[in-house]
Amino acid sequence: MKTSDTLVALALQFTALSLVAFGGANAVIPEIHRQAVDTHHWMTDQDFAALFAIAQAAPGPNFLVTTLVGWKAAGLPGALVATAAMCGPSCVLTFWVAKAWDNYRETAWRSAIGAGLAPVTVGFVCSSAYVLVRAADTGWKLVVVSAASAAVAYFTRINPLWCLLAAGALGVAGLLR
């Protein structure tokens, strides 16, 4: 695929995802994965898991995995196109809706939309978890690591960065092979 074709594909994909990403980037991970790995073959399953981990470990909002996917697909232009396409449409929408928002804040239909979309979003985030666990956990030791980090994040208020650091250190020490 030519670079320009890749850039167009990235722009279209992330523009569409921007407008359906209710609940943020975690909800659209399965779709990014499907397109980047299955449809366009921009990367392997392992690459995807690694890039997602890098985005999680870096400071800032976690939608930055889109920047890395764009970068992997088409270098620096890809990274910028993917980031702009992922943020642009939803930002413009938010800007205009925020202006009108105060008129509608207590209406029943607005609250029904929020409450109705929420379970679908939760289903998407569960799908993200499923896709990521399948990509990352290639052996039983890694399943244990995932389970431990899920338990720490769910049951405690420890900063999740410690889970990432600890797991990275276990990996470096050669204990996860």
Add this chain to the structure above:
Amino acid sequence: MSERPTTWALFVTFFQIAVSGFGGTLPFARRTLVDRRAWLTPEDFTETLSLCQTLPGPNIVNMSIVVGARARGWRGSVAAFVGLVGTPVVVVITLGLLYDRFGGLDVVRHALVGLGAAASGLVVATAARMAEPMLRGRALVAAPFILAAFAAVALLRLPLPWVLVALGPLSVAVVWFWRRRA
């Protein structure tokens, strides 16, 4: 809003939120906007967050747009957005470059395998935290849609926008009639 922040203050504040927000920026956003800067009351913050959650896009990005817009119009939104996203984008691209160059080394590969497993576990926890109050509060209307969305996207690998278009309006309609009946 107690004072009207300047575009520079918006830029700096959202920059601070971005760089301190390892593994999730929302708690830092709350601490900074409500406790430290007092730009928003706790009620404002909750209200703004619910707006940002109703709209598509990352919540914290939407919040930068809304807080910026209320203070300084579109210039405020741009300042807050660039403050929030600019530095992290440069950081991840640098990390991506390093991954390409050194990703083949054993030590990096092993570290990333561990990181990836832990990061996927964090998403499992996020999913559980989101599902839990819903299943406790209104399992009957929520659970079928959680399961249907999961089956369609994770198991059948259907394109997510289609699934949203199919299930979203149906779920909203169910909530609407459920509430009118109650």
